[in-house]
Amino acid sequence: MGSLYGVNIETLNGIGKRRAELFNKLNIYSVGDLIEFYPRRYEDWSVIIPIEDAEDNQTVCIKATVSSYINSVRTKGGRLLTKFSAFDETGAVEIIYFNNKYIDSMLSYGETYLFYGKINRNISGYQMISPMFSKKENSNGMHPVYKQTQGLQNRVIENAVKTAISMLPKVINDPLPNVIREKFNLCDYDFAIKNIHFPKSENDLQKARKRLICQELLILMLGMNNLKNRDKTKTTLKLKKDFTEEFYSLLPYTLTDAQKKTIKACIDDMMFNSCSMNRLVQGDVGSGKTAVAAAVCYNAVKNGWQAAFMAPTEILAEQHYQSLSKIFKEKNITIDLLTGSQTPSQKKKIRENIASGKSDLIIGTHTLITDKTEFKNLGVVITDEQHRFGVAQRAKLLSKGENPHLLVMSATPIPRTLGLIIYGDLDISIIDELPPGRQKVDTFLISGKLRQRACNFIKKQINNGNQAYIVCPLVSEGEADLASAEEYAAELMLKEFSDIGIGILHGKLKAAEKDKIMKQFESGELSVLVSTTVIEVGVNVPNATVMMIENAEMFGLSQLHQLRGRVGRGKEKSYCILVSDNENPDTLNRLKTLCKTNNGFEIADADFLQRGPGDFFGERQHGLPQLTIADFADKTNIEISKEMCNYILNNQDEFCKREINTLNACIKRLFNKGGSNIMN
Secondary structure: OHHHHHOEHHHOOOOHHHHHHHHHHOOOOEHHHHHOOOOOEEEEOOOOOOHHHOOOOEEEEEEEEEOOOOEEEEOOOOOEEEEEEEEOOOOEEEEEEEOOOOHHHHOOOOOEEEEEEEEEEEOOEEEEEOOEEEEHHHOOOEEEEOOOEOOEOHHHHHHHHHHHHHOOOOOOOOOOOHHHHHHOOOOOHHHHHHHHHOOOOHHHHHHHHHHHHHHHHHHHHHHHHHHHHHHOOEOOOOOOOOOHHHHHOOOOOOOOHHHHHHHHHHHHHHHHOOEOOEEEEEEOOOOOHHHHHHHHHHHHHHOOOEEEEEOOOHHHHHHHHHHHHHHOOOOOOOEEEEOOOOOHHHHHHHHHHHHHOOOOEEEEOHHHHOOOOOOOOEEEEEEOOHHHOOHHHHHHHHOOOOOOEEEEEEOOOOOHHHHHHHOOOOEEEEEOOOOOOOOOEEEEEEOHHHHHHHHHHHHHHHHOOOEEEEEOOEOOOOOOOOOEHHHHHHHHHHOOOOOOOEEEEOOOOOHHHHHHHHHHHHHOOOOEEEEOHHHOOOOOOOOEEEEEEOOHHHOOHHHHHHHHOOOOOOOOOEEEEEEOOOOOHHHHHHHHHHHHOOOHHHHHHHHHHHHOOHHHHOOOHHHOOOOOOOOOOOHHHHHHHHHHHHHHHHOHHHOOHHHHHHHHHHHHHHHOHHHOOOOO
């Protein structure tokens, strides 16, 4: 089938240049792309419902005979209205079409058709509006429904897919070797493709889905393994001396055993391995990942290298700059901060220091990966909040040195089921222990009726010298019928907190304004910070003891857990108040999960089961290739695919060269989708 990826979609019968451009909008450029453009859902025309048995507002397939002449009239508004009656042995139905000038030539009086659509029941009887229809002999079975774009109807896509499938060779190089299909009871590729598009039964559809899902997950896992092995390139950057004990002496506190274990793993990677370190440090909110990063930076600089520390926001970059400057202030280490909001002259001077080697440790945002930023002797790259960066961004920063070591950190716990897929190209260390004195945050779920009581509680905390966050999901008035940061802050200033300093923080503010507000909050000049989720990551104000989150149902549990992690950082008891008027039982049970536990990994597992992978990946799955059929919430097929992957990696002698080449071609095609070319 590989050759069909080289056949332009425009060459298909009935497509042409104009329609090809519409297919391109759906990322379909070749016949091969079209064959892998799987249906979103199916319409089951195989089960015919008698008219009198149809339930109101139910989507059904009925077999009925047209019993009146088909007449079209223009309404006062200029719309074309077509009405006629049809009947079966149990009853009659009125069928209506709007603005379809061809319908009277497509249907005939006295003929029997299958009509598929939603049926409604009113005082005058049954009615169907704009149902699909077909002659009975052509319509038994399940009909595919594809994602569409304006100007490209489902019928056109379906016919194009039929033509594309007819072009498949009689003998296909199946991407899955025979031994794998037999061992894991999977159907062959020819059966899978034909039945994913035009299944003859529900059972055949499920066989096809399982086969194609497992194949796509397997290809992804093998690709991530290739990346991991490719990134493990030989490096001349080896630590000559371990300065970890000296680093410990700089700290005013004692690290946990989990932190020390993680630091040792990093140092061992950089000192004893012949390949560059590629390690993920994953830990819950407040577990002390920054101290691990600081230890790695210290060892790198003391061994004569430069270290780059990239954070996703300027606020977080500024905080890392302040905290590391404080730790290293007596050690003659030059630390620079490079962010997008700095003036051109400031950035130019800092970049000169980086290029000349005067800067030892450089902390910054995406500015670090721009072409203008060049390093003299980059030895270690650290990225914080890894889920905010993609594979390509990580690679761009690594390219600024000669095979530098890589440490990535994430405070977003990932369900164990997904660990191999998401971070298959990295070694993983988990900090599963919180530092002594870290406060457990009590969490409560309330309705809007108790908001006033919550505000009174916040005022009491402020009167005791503490501070509070209030989070709203939206930024400005008019975005939706929800509390917004600016509206909400204005209301608080006029009512509950008229005598209290309130700041407003959201993503649309300029960086300088954000920094000013955060510094006012950190210094205690502001007692309440009304914010969107820009404070989700990294903000550290130990004096803040209350986090109130409006419209909590708008957030995933993992995101709520991140927000909650902004409090409980000091000595005082801290609280999180979730406000929601949503009455859906599933939603309320989801939010109650947060009230029961502070364990981020338990919350991640619950969130994954309840909401799927959206919270962990977002639209682009954070640098992973776009998948066409696999679902990261499908634990069963993920486990099967893991077994398949391990079997292939551990038994490569069982596979012939053709089978390996076919798998490699699939890997390259998946990872190079969208022009990322990370497999080149």
